[in-house]
Amino acid sequence: MAAFVDSKYVILKLKDFRLTFRRFRYKKKWATTSQKVNAVLLALQNFDMNYGMQFGQLWPSVRVSLLSEQKYGALVNNYADTENIIKSFEALSAKDFVYESRSEVPSISSDIPRDLQETRVHSALGSQQHEYLCQDILLDTSGPTGTLEASVKERLPHFSINTNIKCFTFPRGDITRFHPARPDSSGLLRYYLMDASSILPVLALNVQPGHVVLDLCAAPGGKTLALLQTECCRHLSINDISESRLSRLRGVLHSYIPRELLKEDRVCITNIDGRMWGEVNRDNFDRVLVDVPCTTDRHSVTEEDNNIFKRTRIKERQMLPLLQTQLLVSAVLAVRPGGEVVYSTCSLSQLQNECVVEHAAEILATDYGIEIQLEDLSFFRSLFQKIFQFYNDCRLGELILPHLTANFGPTYFCKLSRRK
Numbered sequence: 001m002a003a004f005v006d007s008k009y010v011i012l013k014l015k016d017f018r019l020t021f022r023r024f025r026y027k028k029k030w031a032t033t034s035q036k037v038n039a040v041l042l043a044l045q046n047f048d049m050n051y052g053m054q055f056g057q058l059w060p061s062v063r064v065s066l067l068s069e070q071k072y073g074a075l076v077n078n079y080a081d082t083e084n085i086i087k088s089f090e091a092l093s094a095k096d097f098v099y100e101s102r103s104e105v106p107s108i109s110s111d112i113p114r115d116l117q118e119t120r121v122h123s124a125l126g127s128q129q130h131e132y133l134c135q136d137i138l139l140d141t142s143g144p145t146g147t148l149e150a151s152v153k154e155r156l157p158h159f160s161i162n163t164n165i166k167c168f169t170f171p172r173g174d175i176t177r178f179h180p181a182r183p184d185s186s187g188l189l190r191y192y193l194m195d196a197s198s199i200l201p202v203l204a205l206n207v208q209p210g211h212v213v214l215d216l217c218a219a220p221g222g223k224t225l226a227l228l229q230t231e232c233c234r235h236l237s238i239n240d241i242s243e244s245r246l247s248r249l250r251g252v253l254h255s256y257i258p259r260e261l262l263k264e265d266r267v268c269i270t271n272i273d274g275r276m277w278g279e280v281n282r283d284n285f286d287r288v289l290v291d292v293p294c295t296t297d298r299h300s301v302t303e304e305d306n307n308i309f310k311r312t313r314i315k316e317r318q319m320l321p322l323l324q325t326q327l328l329v330s331a332v333l334a335v336r337p338g339g340e341v342v343y344s345t346c347s348l349s350q351l352q353n354e355c356v357v358e359h360a361a362e363i364l365a366t367d368y369g370i371e372i373q374l375e376d377l378s379f380f381r382s383l384f385q386k387i388f389q390f391y392n393d394c395r396l397g398e399l400i401l402p403h404l405t406a407n408f409g410p411t412y413f414c415k416l417s418r419r420k
């Protein structure tokens with residue numbers, strides 16, 4: 001028998017079984033002892049592969065910006081001591097980019113026939129609006145391939161930018177930081193620091209005085225706060241599936257908004273799966289904001305905590321485009337015919353941006369007989385090009401690219417109108 005035993009094998013095996021004092025023995029636990037794969041690294045590898053192809057020569061510049069310090073904007077709280085805040089920001093040479101956009105109007109109007117040119121500033125029900133002309137684009141889902149074909153439908157009379165929203169930023173190339181906000185004499189915080197490009201989806205929603213509005217995925221509440229600053233919402237429904245994130249949102253609202261404005265007839269907070277919303281509360285809202293969960297690209301390449309590229313979250317990540325599509329379909333069902341929906345993400349991914357919009361439009365047309373119209377938001381580029389880096393080749397909607405001189409975003413936003 002011994003003749004069949006390979007001596008090398010025996011030595012190896014003996015090495016494995018060499019005596020170890022009992023107290024030094026341990027049982028190998030894979031979960032704790034196997035080498036951890038860094039989620040940030042996985043995110044970067046994934047982005048290098050996908051965004052390298054999507055953005056080509058632009059990607060290295062976007063990549064380095066994503067990895068560099070993000071720039072913030074200060075959303076002024078209209079319910080606090082506004083005048084003093086504005087004065088202090090102006091003393092620092094920060095500018096309200098929403099207000100400043102008025103001076104960009106002539107360059108937009110030059111693209112539009114003279115007979116249609118009109119720029120108006122009016123004050124209605126306490127809301128400041130700057131009105132611009134814009135084009136609507138019809139989304140045609142009836143083509144044989146089921147793909148969307150965009151065609152210019154007609155020039156609509158106006159689009160307004162709500163200048164009740166005041167957001168200060170430092171100029172391009174200036175990386176000065178804002179100090180954390182402090183409360184005014186009534187205890188309300190004076191401003192909210194956020195990625196300034198996150199204001200654009202709220203501006204695109206074009207909320208008008210008296211509107212009933214839904215913020216479908218609202219927590220932790222930056223855009224909700226901006227919606228309330230428009231002073232236009234007759235009623236605002238605020239929803240999120242995460243109870244813990246909703247408690248953060250409640251904290252934000254109580255730090256910025258006077259109690260009397262948070263009464264139930266004005267603001268209602270719910271904690272349901274947004275995918276159900278369209279079925280249970282159909283045709284009800286004038287405007288819906290759907291700021292979906294996504295790969296949060298900047299977070300994914302900088303923070304290990306709560307990173308969606310963790311191995312344990314692969315399924316969740318793969319299912320994101322489906323969840324996003326279902327949320328967008330639900331948002332369109334919730335808006336009344338003629339109402340408008342803004343879809344937004346903080347991802348650069350076409351799969352989570354344009355493809356979701358296309359897929360949702362197909363489902364709405366085939367399963368619900370609902371046609372949507374896509375609004376051309378390219379005039380946002382003319383309005384805000386001094387402050388943000390817009391991507392020139394976005395097929396549908398607009399995308400803000402992180403850039404070293406304007407390190408905001410990524411923010412994608414696309415506006416859909418439900419046809420009557």
Ligand SMILES: C[S@@+](CC[C@H](N)C(=O)[O-])C[C@H]1O[C@@H](n2cnc3c(N)ncnc32)[C@H](O)[C@@H]1O
Pocket residue numbers: 198216217218219220221222223224239240241242245272273274275291292293294
């Ligand atoms: C990008 S965050 C929203 C950020 C928020 N709009 C803001 O400006 O602060 C996406 C949110 O969607 C929520 N969410 C995820 N799945 C959801 C679902 N099925 N229904 C409703 N909300 C959902 C998450 O809890 C998360 O708070």
